[in-house]
Amino acid sequence: AQSVTQPDIHITVSEGASLELRCNYSYGATPYLFWYVQSPGQGLQLLLKYFSGDTLVQGIKGFEAEFKRSQSSFNLRKPSVHWSDAAEYFCAVGRTGAGSYQLTFGKGTKLSVIP
Amino acid sequence: DTGVSQDPRHKITKRGQNVTFRCDPISEHNRLYWYRQTLGQGPEFLTYFQNEAQLEKSRLLSDRFSAERPKGSFSTLEIQRTEQGDSAMYLCASSLAGQAYEQYFGPGTRLTVT
Numbered sequence: 638a639q640s641v642t643q644p645d646i647h648i649t650v651s652e653g654a655s656l657e658l659r660c661n662y663s664y665g666a667t668p669y670l671f672w673y674v675q676s677p678g679q680g681l682q683l684l685l686k687y688f689s690g691d692t693l694v695q696g697i698k699g700f701e702a703e704f705k706r707s708q709s710s711f712n713l714r715k716p717s718v719h720w721s722d723a724a725e726y727f728c729a730v731g732r733t734g735a736g737s738y739q740l741t742f743g744k745g746t747k748l749s750v751i752p
Numbered sequence: 753d754t755g756v757s758q759d760p761r762h763k764i765t766k767r768g769q770n771v772t773f774r775c776d777p778i779s780e781h782n783r784l785y786w787y788r789q790t791l792g793q794g795p796e797f798l799t800y801f802q803n804e805a806q807l808e809k810s811r812l813l814s815d816r817f818s819a820e821r822p823k824g825s826f827s828t829l830e831i832q833r834t835e836q837g838d839s840a841m842y843l844c845a846s847s848l849a850g851q852a853y854e855q856y857f858g859p860g861t862r863l864t865v866t
Contacts, residue, residue, distance in 0.1 A: 680857035742794025
């Protein structure tokens with residue numbers, strides 16, 4: 638079964654600083670990988686996804702993520718954090734193969750931004 | 753706004769009562785998913801529909817949980833004989849059939865069982 642590990646429960650950065658959120662997955666084949674963001678009282682919003690091809694993926698809101706097969710990682714990055722980026726971030730993996738469309742999520746990383 | 757909507761947003765119930773939540777997906781989406789999110793955890797997949805057919809329900813947490821999508825549009829999730837452990841956020845998502853992994857989530861229904 639696939640699993641996702643987000644090692645950092647809570648990260649605090651200063652506004653304008655760079656950000657990297659870590660995600661490691663466990664899955665036998667090449668997975669589909671996702672990052673979602675959840676703000677208080679809001680649903681999850683898809684930031685970016687990786688299916689195949691270029692391992693550096695660009696998303697919305699200035700985020701990017703890099704798939705590294707050798708490290709089973711899909712870390713999320715942003716060069717300069719804005720106060721509005723404070724939220725909880727979830728990494729997720731989707732199983733490839735017919736008939737299964739469930740996403741498996743990590744436990745999330747809460748991001749706090751210091752003005 | 754044509755996003756995924758869920759009703760109610762909050763529900764407080766007493767243990768042993770039945771509750772039903774509604775999800776209205778994005779209108780052109782034919783796939784609909786239910787997830788549960790407990791405090792400090794990521795969402796956990798429960799079940800999904802393609803049109804009115806429930807194609808995966810083995811992950812429903814117990815036989816007290818059931819879901820329907822009778823006309824292939826909105827869906828309901830029912831929990832019978834609620835227990836305190838059912839307290840959680842219940843999330844609904846929808847997608848197009850050809851883009852099943854691009855799931856758009858609603859704001860969720862927060863259930864508190866007292």
